[in-house]
Amino acid sequence: MEQEEDNLESLLKWAAEIGVSDSAATSQHGSSNSCLGHSLFVSYFPHAGGRGLGAARDIRKGELVLRVPKSALLTREILLEDEKLSVAVNGHSSLSPVQILAVCLLYEMQKGRSSWWYPYLRNLPHNYDILATFGEFEKQALQVDDAVWAAEKAILKAEVEWKEANVLMKELNLKGRLQTFRAWIWASATISSRTMHIPWDEAGCLCPVGDLFNYAAPGEEPSGFEDLELQSHTSSFQDTTSLCGDTTYMLDVEQLDACTERLTDGCFVEDVAAYCFYARENYKRDEQVLLCYGTYTNLELLEHYGFFLYENPNDKVFIPLEPEIYSSNSWPKESMFIHQSGKPSFALLSALRLWATQPSQRRSVAHLAYSGCQLSVENEILVMRWISNKCNVLLKSLPTSFEEDSLLLDSIGKVQGLHNSLELRTYLASFTGEISAFVEVNGLRNVEDDSALPLSRKIKRSMERWRLAVQWRLNYKKILVNCISYCAESIDSFNCQKIISGTEHTLI
Numbered sequence: 001m002e003q004e005e006d007n008l009e010s011l012l013k014w015a016a017e018i019g020v021s022d023s024a025a026t027s028q029h030g031s032s033n034s035c036l037g038h039s040l041f042v043s044y045f046p047h048a049g050g051r052g053l054g055a056a057r058d059i060r061k062g063e064l065v066l067r068v069p070k071s072a073l074l075t076r077e078i079l080l081e082d083e084k085l086s087v088a089v090n091g092h093s094s095l096s097p098v099q100i101l102a103v104c105l106l107y108e109m110q111k112g113r114s115s116w117w118y119p120y121l122r123n124l125p126h127n128y129d130i131l132a133t134f135g136e137f138e139k140q141a142l143q144v145d146d147a148v149w150a151a152e153k154a155i156l157k158a159e160v161e162w163k164e165a166n167v168l169m170k171e172l173n174l175k176g177r178l179q180t181f182r183a184w185i186w187a188s189a190t191i192s193s194r195t196m197h198i199p200w201d202e203a204g205c206l207c208p209v210g211d212l213f214n215y216a217a218p219g220e221e222p223s224g225f226e227d228l229e230l231q232s233h234t235s236s237f238q239d240t241t242s243l244c245g246d247t248t249y250m251l252d253v254e255q256l257d258a259c260t261e262r263l264t265d266g267c268f269v270e271d272v273a274a275y276c277f278y279a280r281e282n283y284k285r286d287e288q289v290l291l292c293y294g295t296y297t298n299l300e301l302l303e304h305y306g307f308f309l310y311e312n313p314n315d316k317v318f319i320p321l322e323p324e325i326y327s328s329n330s331w332p333k334e335s336m337f338i339h340q341s342g343k344p345s346f347a348l349l350s351a352l353r354l355w356a357t358q359p360s361q362r363r364s365v366a367h368l369a370y371s372g373c374q375l376s377v378e379n380e381i382l383v384m385r386w387i388s389n390k391c392n393v394l395l396k397s398l399p400t401s402f403e404e405d406s407l408l409l410d411s412i413g414k415v416q417g418l419h420n421s422l423e424l425r426t427y428l429a430s431f432t433g434e435i436s437a438f439v440e441v442n443g444l445r446n447v448e449d450d451s452a453l454p455l456s457r458k459i460k461r462s463m464e465r466w467r468l469a470v471q472w473r474l475n476y477k478k479i480l481v482n483c484i485s486y487c488a489e490s491i492d493s494f495n496c497q498k499i500i501s502g503t504e505h506t507l508i
């Protein structure tokens, strides 16, 4: 712990020396022991990302809170100034920019203390929980086909990319441990979860100190109109055009445009040749200052960043639809889903209303369906029943129920609090099912009775990924449960309308 604090202190000192600053006054560069203190400080936020940045004072929305000069950004371009690396990389033009950045990163790690980036590199996380790190047990614990496939794809992609880069890593004489799949996953996860967009390199850059911001999802779209759902990634800067007051250190329109394109609250600003980070909202002193990395579902967050949000306004559940539904409308597939709240998306409702209409009548009501109108009480009840039934079938097709998962999650939480293999074995002895399978898979069944050794790091990591998988599927099921309630409430209200109007066929 003390070592970590020392490492962090050296990082902040080094960053100050190279011009990273959270102060608008450029004169502070190089003189301070830390690049932070004016606007930000590093702290630990146990329920929102762990290590992150807090507000050192009250901060107004739109204020510049951190600037990282171009020379401090770790890019392929800078790392390839090393001649040996550059010559070797030149012979491997088939590797992607991200693969090359991964090799460059591992090559830089090999330099150890002699690397110019050492103060930064040694503060990088040692482990990640992105989908590509999931073992078979953890992958299956996701239960939902789409998620299991996403994990399989991510693992396969990492393996293929690693094998492709292997020749280059050998040529560079990387140490054995830096050539392993484990090291590759570490480098890929570092890139996936920490790089920021730069206009001149699609692999992005690592941004010292700037990569300490934890994530907040972009808020609701300003108009609330769901067409915006069709843009898979929206910017949290959309509503900052009304900024007022002292604009000296605030986002100007051009910067705003630049950042909007990049879809985050931070962007590279050419004029000042620095990565600039702006407050996405007003913060009170000591609150965590968050950054929007983009618009992601929970599965996407897990895939690329190794975490997800319990409350994610951009989470979605896709229910399987009959081919005829897809062919009877022109909505893109990805627009037909259920929101985190349980409400069917605009496009899903529109598509189902049309599909539930007699084929001979579809043409005449299509314009109403596409503009979001309900077609008739009967049609609406049919649609709600259909969605509710689909959700029920989907829930029943999964190996465990919402309630069972909640209990399991409690047990995993308790297990994570245990200290050694003996405690673990004793606690888990009474369990069957998935818990028992975890014990088996991790070889805990054969632990000696008197083993009071602390749990291995490997087991703790595996347990954390298992917890993530169970929590993810629980959130997924919660959306389906919410949707069933939403449909039931809608059906009740339509039945009331039917009674009042005395007819089943009126257009609403």
Ligand SMILES: C[S@@+](CC[C@H](N)C(=O)[O-])C[C@H]1O[C@@H](n2cnc3c(N)ncnc32)[C@H](O)[C@@H]1O
Residues within 6 Å of the ligand: 047, 048, 049, 050, 051, 052, 125, 193, 194, 211, 212, 213, 214, 215, 216, 304, 305, 306, 307, 308, 309
């Ligand atoms: C760019 S880094 C942010 C700083 C990071 N916490 C650190 O200690 O270096 C992104 C990583 O932080 C964690 N993270 C960020 N936001 C989070 C959040 N809201 N909840 C949980 N973890 C989060 C995830 O592990 C993610 O991959």
